[in-house]
Amino acid sequence: MSYLDTTKDIYKDAALTPNVGLCCTTNPIWELPGLKIPKIMQEMNYGCGSTVHPRDLTNNPKILYVGVGGGMELLQFAYFSRQKNGVVGVDVVDEMLEASRINFEEAEKLNPWFKSEFVDLRKGDALALPLEDNSIDVAAQNCLFNIFKEDDLKAAISEMYRVLKPHGRLVMSDPICEQPMNEALRNDERLRALCLSGSIPIKDYVKLLTDAGFGTIEIRARKPYRVLNPKHYNTEELIYIESIEVAAIKDPMPKDGPCIFTGRAAIYFGDTEYFDDGKGHILFKNQPLAICDKTANALKNLQRDDLYISESTWHYDGGGCC
Incomplete structure (x- = not known):
């Protein structure tokens, strides 16, 4: 059996x-x-x-x-x-x-x-x-x-x-x-x-x-x-x-890999009204944006001192970067 x-x-x-x-x-x-x-x-x-x-x-x-x-x-x-x-x-x-x-x-x-x-x-x-x-x-x-x-x-x-x-x-x-x-x-x-x-x-x-x-x-x-x-x-x-x-x-697989949302967010707190990474992600000042892990890592690699990237909260409720 x-x-x-x-x-x-x-x-x-x-x-x-x-x-x-x-x-x-x-x-x-x-x-x-x-x-x-x-x-x-x-x-x-x-x-x-x-x-x-x-x-x-x-x-x-x-x-x-x-x-x-x-x-x-x-x-x-x-x-x-x-x-x-x-x-x-x-x-x-x-x-x-x-x-x-x-x-x-x-x-x-x-x-x-x-x-x-x-x-x-x-x-x-x-x-x-x-x-x-x-x-x-x-x-x-x-x-x-x-x-x-x-x-x-x-x-x-x-x-x-x-x-x-x-x-x-x-x-x-x-x-x-x-x-x-x-x-x-x-x-x-x-x-x-x-x-x-x-x-x-x-x-x-x-x-x-x-x-x-x-x-x-x-x-x-x-x-x-x-x-x-x-x-x-x-x-x-x-x-x-x-x-x-x-x-x-069942979205098409992006060329750079899947978008996996684990409850991470990015917060821009710089001197201008918004930050645009040139890859389709616009962060308005002091407004958290839900981001997938792939985007979180890419933004971290920019090593900017006016961006905060949170760790995974394992709670995602829609919206965000993708």
Whole structure:
């Protein structure tokens, strides 16, 4: 039995018997005006953050969500879409798809605006998505990619890239870990299925996305998530795991490499009204400008005494240099 079979079994059980402690989302359950989330969906919120960002969801986008869980984020996406089959939910576990269908019936009772037909539930594998090329505006996954080993992870990212339209975005929440893990942890199929021992460093995570062709990467949040301690896990040192929220945008790859936003900013405080670096970046006096890491390094190399370049905050909310 492969590690993916173990994963299917765990989430089959989680579909049949909701497991509140299966994952530990770092986000509160927010409810927009007129949006009521059934309790059962909250109990089946098997993620480590949120992939629902209103600024991604303008102009009636076609949305894909892979790994449906109890349907909570599908319902949140449908709040912005409100059209038949506007949201596609894909899962490989039959029991999870059926649980979501039942949960949507409960959501209809609580939300007069919602119809189950807004969500198109499909049996399918993240490694071979049942969608056409260039057909999706916003794709999302929450605490799913962390389960995959490297070759499967590359395939899953490639599939998301394939189905996205040009300039479409892949929005994700996954655990990361900057510490090395021993092979016993890495090969523990249950810990991998629980989105723990598959955690990789953020630079490796980003490289997988840019290697797939995504030209713009936004690190939107980085938060504490879990610890693996020697008392309860097969490790000699305490392992600290964080969760990140990331958007990878299917922009053309710039000739000088991807634009990776990690929450850095530039502030010009010179004697003139603005500073123009001659490369498309204009900084008005005393007004912070969000910049990608590539631009941050280029501005630092100018060695000006009237420019301040901040370090990464790992929080980026749009706008800026690119």
